[in-house]
Amino acid sequence: MTNTTLKLLAQQLQLSISTVSRALKDHPDISTATKAKVHALANSLDYEPNAYAIQLRTQSSKIFGVIVPAIANLFYDSFIAAIEEESRKNGYALMILQSSNNIENELNNLKIFRQNRVSGVFACLSAHTQNLEVYEKMSDRDIPVVFFDIVPKENKYTKVRMADERCAIIAAENIIQRGAKRVLALFGDPALSISLKRKQAFQQFMEKYAPKTHCTYEHTHSSLEAEAAFKKHLNKIQKFDTVFAMTDEILIGVMKAIQALNIKVPKEIGVISISNGFIPSLYHPNISYVETSGYELGKLAFVQMLANLKGGKTLSELTVDARFVEGGSM
């Protein structure tokens, strides 16, 4: 079956294409009677406007591009879910591509976005992206880019991210409040700015407000490393009374170790992490965590995108605030 077009409708109704087009979108020039007829036929013939013809004519695509390191990731998932919701409400669709933290993929994805003349792109930089030229190229084409989570340093970009330092500080606050004496603080890949930021903030805060508390810091790259690190440090003479996990990945490793060694939480050790909440809810007792909501971030990113689309440039860095969620692990 061939697709119904305006032309077809026009022929069957003995009207011009323009009249049909206007009737379909309630243009005041068209009489109510004609509109009714047109709508009726359009419905019965299942008319669907051709998005490509529209875009060609109007030069706007109603599609957003999204680049994430990986789709299969709890944080990005919820981010995507959020902008998907908002997009649908606003008549946009999403084109989602993953970079797999690979710069070449990132470039390719952006190319696809350009060729599809997306209305805007949400981009999370892949881990080691240095060259932002490609993104400049998007801006040159008047395609707004909203960076999220992993964002460039320069101020000239629009970016939204979690309040990384705040997260770490909130965690530190709660650790101090617990009266911790010895804490093991596990952070992620030191090559990522987010790891460094969090560690710095955490460390400074602890040294300032709880100088007597003994902190051990370690960077790990995976759950396995985190698990190993935990076990290693626990075997020493001095035991820790609190452990802080900077990411879900790390928390997973820590919890495996804790289960393996049959350590009681929170009696023998307190656990706190930074997370969007899913992983912490998997354990008993639930792990207390500082919430970083990909969902919230997505909502915020979308607002920024819309602002960018309407009122020209809104260059700024917005952060979504963090909050402490009480589990039973502290």
Added chain:
Amino acid sequence: MTNTTLKLLAQQLQLSISTVSRALKDHPDISTATKAKVHALANSLDYEPNAYAIQLRTQSSKIFGVIVPAIANLFYDSFIAAIEEESRKNGYALMILQSSNNIENELNNLKIFRQNRVSGVFACLSAHTQNLEVYEKMSDRDIPVVFFDIVPKENKYTKVRMADERCAIIAAENIIQRGAKRVLALFGDPALSISLKRKQAFQQFMEKYAPKTHCTYEHTHSSLEAEAAFKKHLNKIQKFDTVFAMTDEILIGVMKAIQALNIKVPKEIGVISISNGFIPSLYHPNISYVETSGYELGKLAFVQMLANLKGGKTLSELTVDARFVEGGSM
């Protein structure tokens, strides 16, 4: 900056649009010299063909639509990751929409797909979709549909899914092999055919090959329900020596209960589940599970899509086989 078009290139080179177009795609009609010139200018001006004009002209969009109940789901994630990989290799992009198990959303999403004239759609039915008319509408428009995971019963559709019965049977085999005497088997929403299929297969197999083993069956709709069900049954006089969780969600509930009651796995109770492997790896010891790989399913679905696109109709139901993955919980 305005986008570079064929027309622009043609003007600058004093050539016709058609020549430029052909030169860009290595048409034999064009001389090598001209091709070189065209390519050079195209590069320096960052020419990107307008995908919309191409689609309008060629009537094919190089975009696949994907409908999943939720993006933020481990299984669908890996499915999406798989078809995204394949799509990119084959020059396609993905448009991903979530139905949130809501029929209205599902309809809306399909509409967007039609309007964007996608080349094909990968669809996972929302939980209670009965009316497949909409999907017929896609076929009427020669848009192939590959159903995955939750698929319609009728044979006339192309579908790929996990070998649901096999999964349950493999689980049953291992439970029998363990010498289980009393098992608690927890299944999902009985409104879903997948729950019934798995339960039926499981039950039949157990009754046939281990008639003396006492099995208790229960359906739950969430982690919380699963947790409650586990606790309820455990409080009775007779204790279970093995528990079977049909999904990750159920497993999560079960494990929370197990941690809360400080039950030793596998000494006091054996645990086995059906999963893609992530959740089972979160615990110590790792939970043994029957693997259902969304990734594998995605690969398979893509093959089906390609076949559908090329050789007309390939109506069939393919299943990806399951395998047992040994953790330490049995």
Added chain:
DNA sequence: TCTAATTTCGCAAACGTTTGCGGTAAATTT
């Protein structure tokens, strides 16, 4: 040297919309 084949390119239509502008007939005002 003249015709025939070949190489290289341009013309123009088409894909399905949107929209400025102009036109006709009816309704309203003088």
Added chain:
DNA sequence: AAATTTACCGCAAACGTTTGCGAAATTAGA
């Protein structure tokens, strides 16, 4: 009854490609 307004509607161009066909220019064949 003539002049003006109003209500409806159609013409045609444009968006950026692709592609069948024909034409000019070049080369080969005799």
